Amino acid sequence: MQEQNSSFLTKVKRDKYLLLLLLPCALYYIIFKYVPIFGISIAFMDYNLFKGITESDWVGFKYFSMFFNTPDFWPVLRNTFLLGLYKLIFGFPAPIILALLINEVSKSFLKRFVQTVSYLPHFISNVVVAGIAVMFLSPTGGVVNQLLSAIGVDRINFLVEASWFRSIYVTTDVWQHIGWGTIIYLAALTAIDPQLYEAARMDGANRWKQTLNITLPGIAPAIVIILILDIGKILEIGFEKVYLLSTPATYETADIISTYVYRVGLTQGNYSYATAIDLFTGIISFIFIVAANSFSRRVSGSSIW
């Protein structure tokens, strides 16, 4: 024990400059990541802003059962889950398909042009994306409605009709991230041995067969990793865009856990209640990612850890 202790201290002494360099970063993680993680304990308290964490009373699972019993529970959970699921169903395959299409282009400058243009929306802020969506879908001057009325369809007031919210959200999301998502698949595609294609051509495989039997298996590991990560993020839908696109009229389908937490927690000051809700979803997300990972390790052999 003594021995180990002293060797630890000598190591610390040896690495003192490295540890010094690490210090600001470590402080950041302690203050802004780990203190909040311990701050989750307020979910089990009647947190009072004036009493602070140490003086507030413990109430156990009161706020959890309060959440499970509120009429908002099911709608909010369902909206979050469905929005995440639709995002996964449409947002996950889209970049794979685009990458395969780009890969089939033989002219390299065209390839680069398509890539460059499709990355662009990724760097536009959510406020601008929401702004574009609202403007384009506006019932009076919006392009989409002008188009609809030009072909003789009734104008739709997209933004106040709850039934349209999910489509709008998912469409803008695919638009924003489809190009950016292709990067990893295109990189994986370049790693495939071109000799495989030659051999396949010799055997008379057409392009569809080549894609099915060489290209897709070639990028399968990348596909699996991204899928696991995406499944883990099902409940973590970006707060910003939902907050910006939703209106009280569309809460029925648009109110998700993070916007609900913001509303009841920050604007109404129910800190403990909101934290309990957040913790509940955090744990479910965590279970999702662990389950997806172990499932994939068993089935396909690739996993993130």
Place this chain on the structure above:
Amino acid sequence: MKPKWNWFDALNALILSGIVMACLYPFVYMLAVSLSDSASIASGEVWLWPRGFNLDMYQYVFEDGRVLKGYKNTLIYVISGTAISMIVTALGAYALSKTKMVMGKPILMLIVFTMFFNGGMIPTFLVVKELGFVNTIWGMVLPGAVGTWNLLIMRTFFMGMPQELEESGKIDGLSEIGIFFRIVLPLSKPVLATIGLYYAVGMWNNFMGPLLYLRDADMQPLQVILRNIVLSGQLTGTDGPVVGDIVVVEDGLKFATIMVSTLPILLVYPFIQKYFVKGALIGSVKG
């Protein structure tokens, strides 16, 4: 043998042109509308080119004053935030790239853990509040100072540095700090540019940060002002949710505001795009 141009290529070209159009058209359209006169916009004549070209809308945007103030605030946050983020991230990533550093591995695992599990909105808000950072520039630049993904990208890059270079530095009597500043950093320009751009764009686009941590109207960055003008339709008047007296703002003006706040990214984008891609690629290499 030249591959033949067949129906597949034609279909593919069609789909890809569709995607290119979908990605570019909104910007072309917004630019056209913002440069047209209101009569042409109202009659729906503007599709691709401005009709009745004028710069009035841009003049209004800048006369409003809030946009300029938002610009100033955003620039302050972007510059100081990126600087702080870069320093903290680079130092931390370098230390963590030394795999034999004492406690290196557990510390790294604790950091990666925060990618999967975190305190959430309210506890983080309370910490920022307790520190007295609400309504200060610190509330904007510190809570998101280190992006774990960026940290890992930098770490991967530093790990790829040739060991011999650092050893030669050590023989010349440099400490770890000296090696970092005089040998490693000058050789790391590509990764520094990449991560710096990630941080800068992230800060430029940040909306949730000011929503949570800034109450003072004078401190709001461009994104918040943009939202007030475009989504809430306020030109002048109070901030925050308006229920009753909504001022009607013309579409041309909204588009002009969007263009003004997005133009910097649109203009530099072709030049910085390759760095972004490089970063995404380093990040996807399994560490």
